[in-house]
Amino acid sequence: MTPVTLRQMRAFLTIVRLGSFTGAARQLHLTQPALTVQLRQLEQTLGVRLLDRTTRTATPTRIGAEFARALAPLLAELETVLERVQDHAALRTGRVDLATLPSLASTVLPAVIARLRVSSPGLRVRMREAVTGPVGEMVRAGLVDFGIGGSVEEDGELEVQHLFDDPLLLIFPRGHAFAARRSVTLRQLLEVPLLLPEANSGIRHAVDQAFAALGLPVEPAQEAVSTGTLVGMVRAGLGLGVLPSTAVEMQVIPDLRALPIDDPPLTRPIALVRRAGRSLSPAAEAFLATLRECLALRGDLRPAARPRRPARRGDP
Amino acid sequence: MTPVTLRQMRAFLTIVRLGSFTGAARQLHLTQPALTVQLRQLEQTLGVRLLDRTTRTATPTRIGAEFARALAPLLAELETVLERVQDHAALRTGRVDLATLPSLASTVLPAVIARLRVSSPGLRVRMREAVTGPVGEMVRAGLVDFGIGGSVEEDGELEVQHLFDDPLLLIFPRGHAFAARRSVTLRQLLEVPLLLPEANSGIRHAVDQAFAALGLPVEPAQEAVSTGTLVGMVRAGLGLGVLPSTAVEMQVIPDLRALPIDDPPLTRPIALVRRAGRSLSPAAEAFLATLRECLALRGDLRPAARPRRPARRGDP
DNA sequence: CGATCTTACGGGATTCGTAAACATA
DNA sequence: TATGTTTACGAATCCCGTAAGATCG
Numbered sequence: 001m002t003p004v005t006l007r008q009m010r011a012f013l014t015i016v017r018l019g020s021f022t023g024a025a026r027q028l029h030l031t032q033p034a035l036t037v038q039l040r041q042l043e044q045t046l047g048v049r050l051l052d053r054t055t056r057t058a059t060p061t062r063i064g065a066e067f068a069r070a071l072a073p074l075l076a077e078l079e080t081v082l083e084r085v086q087d088h089a090a091l092r093t094g095r096v097d098l099a100t101l102p103s104l105a106s107t108v109l110p111a112v113i114a115r116l117r118v119s120s121p122g123l124r125v126r127m128r129e130a131v132t133g134p135v136g137e138m139v140r141a142g143l144v145d146f147g148i149g150g151s152v153e154e155d156g157e158l159e160v161q162h163l164f165d166d167p168l169l170l171i172f173p174r175g176h177a178f179a180a181r182r183s184v185t186l187r188q189l190l191e192v193p194l195l196l197p198e199a200n201s202g203i204r205h206a207v208d209q210a211f212a213a214l215g216l217p218v219e220p221a222q223e224a225v226s227t228g229t230l231v232g233m234v235r236a237g238l239g240l241g242v243l244p245s246t247a248v249e250m251q252v253i254p255d256l257r258a259l260p261i262d263d264p265p266l267t268r269p270i271a272l273v274r275r276a277g278r279s280l281s282p283a284a285e286a287f288l289a290t291l292r293e294c295l296a297l298r299g300d301l302r303p304a305a306r307p308r309r310p311a312r313r314g315d316p
Numbered sequence: 317m318t319p320v321t322l323r324q325m326r327a328f329l330t331i332v333r334l335g336s337f338t339g340a341a342r343q344l345h346l347t348q349p350a351l352t353v354q355l356r357q358l359e360q361t362l363g364v365r366l367l368d369r370t371t372r373t374a375t376p377t378r379i380g381a382e383f384a385r386a387l388a389p390l391l392a393e394l395e396t397v398l399e400r401v402q403d404h405a406a407l408r409t410g411r412v413d414l415a416t417l418p419s420l421a422s423t424v425l426p427a428v429i430a431r432l433r434v435s436s437p438g439l440r441v442r443m444r445e446a447v448t449g450p451v452g453e454m455v456r457a458g459l460v461d462f463g464i465g466g467s468v469e470e471d472g473e474l475e476v477q478h479l480f481d482d483p484l485l486l487i488f489p490r491g492h493a494f495a496a497r498r499s500v501t502l503r504q505l506l507e508v509p510l511l512l513p514e515a516n517s518g519i520r521h522a523v524d525q526a527f528a529a530l531g532l533p534v535e536p537a538q539e540a541v542s543t544g545t546l547v548g549m550v551r552a553g554l555g556l557g558v559l560p561s562t563a564v565e566m567q568v569i570p571d572l573r574a575l576p577i578d579d580p581p582l583t584r585p586i587a588l589v590r591r592a593g594r595s596l597s598p599a600a601e602a603f604l605a606t607l608r609e610c611l612a613l614r615g616d617l618r619p620a621a622r623p624r625r626p627a628r629r630g631d632p
Numbered sequence: 633c634g635a636t637c638t639t640a641c642g643g644g645a646t647t648c649g650t651a652a653a654c655a656t657a
Numbered sequence: 658t659a660t661g662t663t664t665a666c667g668a669a670t671c672c673c674g675t676a677a678g679a680t681c682g
Contacts, residue, residue: 002671004398006322021637031674036638038672046398047405049595055636055681062461063404063597070397074390081386082320082362088379089363145378156657277656279365281379318646338661347649352663354647371656371661593681 008042009071011035012050016060016068021053091120094283099128099138099147101202103227103247104270108301109148112291119290123283131201139273145284147273148291150202159276163291164301165267168203169248169258171234171241178240178259185263186210193221193239195230203244206268213264231256244268245300324358325387327351328366332376332384337369407436410599415444415454415463417518419543419563420586424617425464428607435606439599447517455589461600463589464607466518475592479607480617481583484519485564485574487550487557494556494575501579502526509537509555511546519560522584529580547572560584561617 014024015035025032043050050064060068087093100109105127113125130138135149140157154160170184172192178184196218197203211218221239224230227247234241234256248258272288274280280288295301330340331351341348359366366380376384403409416425421443429441446454451465456473470476486500488508494500512534513519527534537555540546543563550557550572564574588604590596596604611617 003323007319007672022635032636033638033675034673040638046401048401048598052594053637054593055679058637061595061597063401067397067401070400071394074394074397078387078390078394081383081390084386085362085364085379085383277370278368279377281377282364336661348661349650349663350648356663369662371659374662 002041002045004042004045005038006075008038009075011038012042012064013068013072013075015039015051015058016064019057019059021058087122088282091282091286092122094120094123094281094286096123096125096281096283096287097128097144098125098284098287099130099135099144099149101131101135101149102129103244104148105129107246108294109291112287112294115294116287116290120283120286123286125287133200136273139275142275145274145280146288148270149273150205151269151271152273157276159274161272161274163270163272164295165265166244166246166270166301167260168206168242168266168268169245170261171231171243171248171253171256171258173234173237174255174257176240176257179257181259183260183262186214186261186266187216187263189240189242189261190216194218195222195224195233195239195241196220197227197230197242198223198225203242203268207242207266210264210266242266318357318361320358320361321354322391324354325391327354328358328380329384329388329391331355331367331374332380335373335375337374403438404598407598407602408438410436410439410597410602412439412441412597412599412603413444413460414441414600414603415446415451415460415465417447417451417465418445419560420464421445423562424610425607428603428610431610432603432606436599436602439602441603449516452589455591458591461590461596462604464586465589466521467585467587468589473592475590477588477590479586479588480611481581482560482562482586482617483576484522484558484582484584485561486577487547487559487564487569487572487574489550489553490571490573492556492573495573497575499576499578502530502577502582503532503579505556505558505577506532510534511538511540511549511555511557512536513543513546513558514539514541519558519584523558523582526580526582558582 011024011028011030014028015021018024018027021035021039022032025035028035039051048063049061050067051058051060084093109127113127116123116125128138128144130149133152135147136152136158138144139147148163151160151162152158170178170189172178196207208218222233224233224241227243230241230243231253233239242261243258245258327340327344327346330343331337334340334343337351337355338348341351344351355367364379365377366383367374367376400409425443429443432439432441444454444460446463446465449468451463452468452474454460455463464479467476467478468474486494486505488494512523524534538549540549540557543559546557546559547569549555558577559574561574
């Protein structure tokens with residue numbers, strides 16, 4: 001007792017539509033005898049004669065006609081469902097849900113989205129802004145496909161991949177003595193009033209760690225919650241600020257100057273955060289590929305030799 | 317590029333439902349590795365990962381979940397459509413549309429319908445009454461599946477099969493001299509006033525032919541259109557009537573008697589009329605089989621060695 | 633006689649099950 | 658370590674195409 005096959009039913013519908021085995025065989029790229037066998041099997045498993053054949057024409061039985069009428073829309077809908085799935089693979093359709101930091105959301109990622117819209121206009125990107133901690137939580141909760149933010153610790157549920165290092169810049173008024181330099185060192189920061197982001201931010205974490213590595217104490221003259229506030233403070237002469245290059249990028253700062261911090265280079269790590277054991281949609285993969293293209297195009301972000309994630313079960 | 321298979325999609329849905337390859341394999345009566353292959357092929361042809369597997373559980377991807385949601389009702393509906401077709405083969409469902417003569421519609425065929433209702437309660441029979449000529453036309457026009465009536469000529473569209481010979485009886489008042497006999501001959505009918513059905517009826521045709529075969533003239537004393545009229549005339553003493561046994565059967569005739577007509581036996585042929593080259597539904601076949609059973613049960617209708625119709629293309 | 637469907641048969645592909653390797657909790 | 662998935666491979670099955678047979682107009 002062989003089960004009914006999609007191929008058999010498609011063959012049946014085609015024969016009914018054309019009223020001929022030979023014509024249907026041509027359309028299906030099959031030999032006519034093969035079609036005969038298909039239909040015979042279908043009739044055998046159903047136990048019902050579906051077509052009355054003469055040498056001239058094949059006309060459906062009453063039961064065959066009822067069957068065809070019920071079957072045609074079902075198979076058509078099945079086709080569209082399958083095509084809709086394949087649209088995801090071809091990037092004609094898809095959605096990318098991601099969580100990221102405000103600084104990236106306003107600078108690097110819009111460029112990625114723009115590039116993606118050109119290559120794959122059918123994709124939609126939904127970007128949610130959050131600070132580093134919540135980015136991980138949003139990923140963990142499955143609210144987003146993945147997150148791009150400061151590094152969080154890897155556990156059983158989260159998998160972290162380093163993406164690039166975002167250089168931190170020192171911001172100060174044009175008239176400051178540093179204006180003549182091409183870069184400053186970490187130690188030199190101790191000699192000026194420092195304006196740093198608040199304690200629980202990823203930037204502050206990177207700054208603190210860098211100083212701690214040198215055994216130096218850090219005492220900011222002032223803390224700021226938002227990038228705009230910090231820029232305003234610098235402009236008001238309250239001190240010299242530290243900001244990520246991506247954040248500086250978006251600010252139009254005619255009266256301020258920015259210098260990289262060297263020796264050691266001060267950066268904050270930006271990583272991809274994804275759920276462990278979960279695969280990404282083709283749309284999400286395309287987004288990440290485009291992101292990496294963008295990182296490669298602009299040399300300033302040091303895309304850091306991509307550490308391939310451990311091979312996962314079923315990967316090609 | 318292998319096409320998507322029903323089997324693959326059923327496997328996918330089962331895995332999603334159970335959240336496990338092993339469980340799905342058990343339910344599908346398959347080995348678990350076979351299931352893995354099935355799903356891998358499905359994912360390959362669709363180009364999309366549908367399930368994220370760990371050693372513990374298999375959870376659908378977002379795309380996989382959407383696919384399953386769309387697929388499940390489609391496949392379920394397909395199942396019911398297939399079952400509905402198979403119901404015809406199993407005689408759980410079906411309709412028989414037939415045309416027949418009033419005399420048969422009121423006597424023989426109700427017994428057939430009753431018998432059929434016992435063996436196959438799901439079948440419905442729709443019986444249309446007509447005289448012999450129109451029976452053929454109704455079959456030709458496809459208004460009915462088949463007809464049971466007087467013999468019509470076989471042409472390219474109609475196919476005729478003799479079913480049985482319906483004996484014609486002589487009807488007369490109890491007090492008549494024939495009352496002592498067990499049968500009468502054709503010649504003896506010439507000696508009495510005859511009451512015959514109207515000229516274009518199948519019965520009249522049979523009577524005329526029988527007399528013509530013997531070279532005898534026929535002059536009815538009176539013609540009648542309906543069976544009831546003819547019986548009334550006999551009862552009124554207008555003459556002796558000729559009626560088919562099936563017609564007499566239904567009349568309660570306490571004051572009349574009936575005798576078979578021998579030497580030669582006078583009968584009218586009853587035949588199955590069907591469209592040439594068209595197969596009958598299982599329900600119609602069941603009806604005919606039951607009809608033949610009924611004919612075999614009652615010996616009086618001479619079911620005449622069934623002349624098998626010529627084998628048709630594709631017959632088992 | 634020509635067009636069409638059916639049957640028969642050999643070659644190639646597909647699919648299953650068994651066994652072993654691999655991964656994760 | 659135990660459970661569950663993947664990979665590999667031999668055997669059975671299925672399916673197609675070619676060729677010959679049958680049937681109807």
